[in-house]
Amino acid sequence: MSRKNLVHAGNGRVWTIEGGVGPSRAPAYLGRASIGNSSYNFGESTKVEEPDPKTYDKFESVDSIPGAKERPTMSIQARYSTDLSDFLRLARKGCRLDIHLHFGKCRDPQDFNGGWEKIRVYPDGKISTWSDDNASAMESGDNASTTEQIDLSAADIFELGWMEYGSVAATQATREIVDVVVCDLASCGGDCGDPSEGYNKVFALMKPLGSSAGASPRVIFSDDAFATADWDDISSLVYTDTATAILCIGSYIVVLSDSANGLEYTTRALLLAGTPSWVEVLTGFVAAKTPNDGVTIDARHTWICGNGGYIYFTADPTTGVSVVDAGSLTVQNLNKIDAYDDENVVAVGAANAVVYTLDGTNWIAVTGPSPAVALTAVACMGRGIWMVGNASGGVYYTENYGATWTTIGLPIAITAIKDIAFVDETEGFLTGTMSSHGYIFRTVSGGNSWYACPERVGAAVPTVDAFNSLAVAKGVHNWVLAGGLADNGSAGIIVKGA
Numbered sequence: 205m206s207r208k209n210l211v212h213a214g215n216g217r218v219w220t221i222e223g224g225v226g227p228s229r230a231p232a233y234l235g236r237a238s239i240g241n242s243s244y245n246f247g248e249s250t251k252v253e254e255p256d257p258k259t260y261d262k263f264e265s266v267d268s269i270p271g272a273k274e275r276p277t278m279s280i281q282a283r284y285s286t287d288l289s290d291f292l293r294l295a296r297k298g299c300r301l302d303i304h305l306h307f308g309k310c311r312d313p314q315d316f317n318g319g320w321e322k323i324r325v326y327p328d329g330k331i332s333t334w335s336d337d338n339a340s341a342m343e344s345g346d347n348a349s350t351t352e353q354i355d356l357s358a359a360d361i362f363e364l365g366w367m368e369y370g371s372v373a374a375t376q377a378t379r380e381i382v383d384v385v386v387c388d389l390a391s392c393g394g395d396c397g398d399p400s401e402g403y404n405k406v407f408a409l410m411k412p413l414g415s416s417a418g419a420s421p422r423v424i425f426s427d428d429a430f431a432t433a434d435w436d437d438i439s440s441l442v443y444t445d446t447a448t449a450i451l452c453i454g455s456y457i458v459v460l461s462d463s464a465n466g467l468e469y470t471t472r473a474l475l476l477a478g479t480p481s482w483v484e485v486l487t488g489f490v491a492a493k494t495p496n497d498g499v500t501i502d503a504r505h506t507w508i509c510g511n512g513g514y515i516y517f518t519a520d521p522t523t524g525v526s527v528v529d530a531g532s533l534t535v536q537n538l539n540k541i542d543a544y545d546d547e548n549v550v551a552v553g554a555a556n557a558v559v560y561t562l563d564g565t566n567w568i569a570v571t572g573p574s575p576a577v578a579l580t581a582v583a584c585m586g587r588g589i590w591m592v593g594n595a596s597g598g599v600y601y602t603e604n605y606g607a608t609w610t611t612i613g614l615p616i617a618i619t620a621i622k623d624i625a626f627v628d629e630t631e632g633f634l635t636g637t638m639s640s641h642g643y644i645f646r647t648v649s650g651g652n653s654w655y656a657c658p659e660r661v662g663a664a665v666p667t668v669d670a671f672n673s674l675a676v677a678k679g680v681h682n683w684v685l686a687g688g689l690a691d692n693g694s695a696g697i698i699v700k701g702a
Contacts, residue, residue, distance in 0.1 A: 213238075217313040218280060221302040222294065224328060225630050225650030227591060227601040227612065231304065231316050237282035239305050240353075242326075244361050247271025275357040278303075278326065284336060284350040291354045295334040301356070302630075303329050304648075317655040321366065323648060325630055328359035364631060364648050365682055366659040367701040371666045372430035373408070377696035379422070381687030383409040384675040384698065387452035387472055403677035404429050405476065407457060408687050408698055409450040418443025421459065423450065427476050430685075430700055436475060440468045440484040448496050454503030458521045462494040462511075469521050487524025490514060493531070496553075499543045505564065509538035509551040515559070515567065533559050533569035540623075542584040550590050552579035558592070558606055570606035574598050583624040583632065583651075591651055593621025597636060601651060615656050616643060625674040625684070626651075633684050633701075635671035642671040642688055644701070657701065666699050667691045 218234040252267035280303070282291060294301055306313065306320040313319050333355040338348040390402035398404075406429060410422040420441040426433040438459060441447065445463040452458075457475050459468045466486035474480045489495065493514035500506040508516040513531035515538070518524065538553035550560040556572035556579060572579055574594045581593035588605040597618035600609045618636035626632035634645040634654060644665055645654040657665055671688040683702050690697040 211307055215307045215309055217306045219304040219306060219316060221304070221649070224300040224302045225652070226589065226603070227651040228603055228610065229650070230652055231649055233314050234282060237280055239303070240279040240281060242276060242278040242361065244276035245274040247273045275359060276326070276361045277355065277357050279353055279355045281351055281353045284352045289352060291352050292334050295331040295354055301329040301331065302327050303358070316649065317653055323364040325362050325364060326358035327630060329356045331356050362681055367657065367682055368663060369658055369665040369699055369701045371697055372700045373424050373426065373433035373698050376424045376433050376435045377408070377410065377698050379413060379696050380411045380689045381408050381672060381696040381698055382411055382447060383450045383673045384685045384687040385450050385452055386675045386677045386685065387457065388677060390680065402680040403683050405472065406430055406675070406685060407450055409447055409459060410696055412443045412445060414443055420445060421447040423457065423459065423475065424698070425475055430698065434478060436478070436480050438468050438482050440482040449498050451498045451500050451506065453500050453506050453521050456521055460495040460498055460508065462496065465489045465491065465494045467495070467521055485521065485524050488516060488526050490527065496538060497540045499541045499549065501543050501546045505546040507541055507543065507549050509541040509553070511537040513538060513557070515551060528565055529559070529567045533567055539578065539580055540582045542582045544584040544586055548584060548587050550582055550584045552582045552592050554578045560605065572606070573600035573609035581621045581624045583626050585626060585629065585651065591624055593624055593634065593636070595620050597621060599634070612651065612654070614645060614654055618643065622670065622672055623674045625676045627676045627681055628679055631681055633674050633676065635674055635686060637670045640669050642668040644671060644686055666697065668697050668699070669693055
């Protein structure tokens, strides 16, 4: 580590977000505040012993049980002024307070999106104690600056940093990439298989080559985050078939095909081994109501949206799907679908169509934010909190199940939104196009504001015609995949940001 990269106490600046991150909550700059020492107890492991089979009165360690992770703690100090104290108000109110500590050297510390080189995030802060110091003086020698302090605990501590972007799997991505997905969990290895950062196993869906020398839709795959890659043609499809989305459902990799009006599946293990056996399932799909997109919460909960306002559900892709809404709320083609949990799901589509469910089964229609314009992207960020993008470049959010919508501004005038993906409630990514050029945007404020990637001066995102899809690893920060059409108008491209 070079000395120029060392952090000094003067490099830190404090921001707070009252109520927690979210599209409607703007960060506040605390120019007269500092964060004290932070502490994060990850828990002490407990040994599990058994009698030593060779020696009396001795024992051997055979296992360990992880200790309980505690909420990290910290304090914030600030100059006390004649204005009413925000710290005391927040402590008395007792609501959530997110804290962002920005570290920087050469940038504007009051620029929330651009004035940092690293961010330390304390989500879901809870104030336990308010105190002050030197509130008054008894004699002249006691006169000193008055300060106030709040002690807090948070749900976690994590860091956000600058990201670099580069093309991966260039040899395999010979045709436009339709969709990308991460099918992995962070693991230390051992009994759970190979170690993983949580984004090692990645997959991309490529268009078919529809010609006399055609090839069916193809899946590009990797078990090392595209450091290396391979591909496999989906043998249950032919070169005239098109595919719309790729999903991870339990141990299966599932591809939705609109032309086949069904799904194709193989096991993830077989695909990564290069020996997949693709099976086509048409059970439950309705003629002309072809699938366009899907979202999986876990191995037993997957929803698929399709043409004519149809929504399907599957608890097991090998047995097919069932119709949960037969276009009763809208006859518009539904383009994208996302879920917050196994009850809160939202789908959007042509002509401003928006439908949602609060129990995973019964669906409700609501008016979208852009009359007569197709909605092309959706992120379900919480119960009643959705963000959508449309075919004209508009981005909107609602925090009340679509009763009202608010426009979100982007730093570049985009003409079409392609996809939105959130790592967690704080960090998210968005893709859009303008004049046949694809852009990636990032938020570190829960969608309240966005900036164009990359952060570092002199760095660049590879030039593309369009980014069609984004993939993030849930809970893994500073990492994203984007797949789309290369700037030659024919080849595909997969870009990794890390």
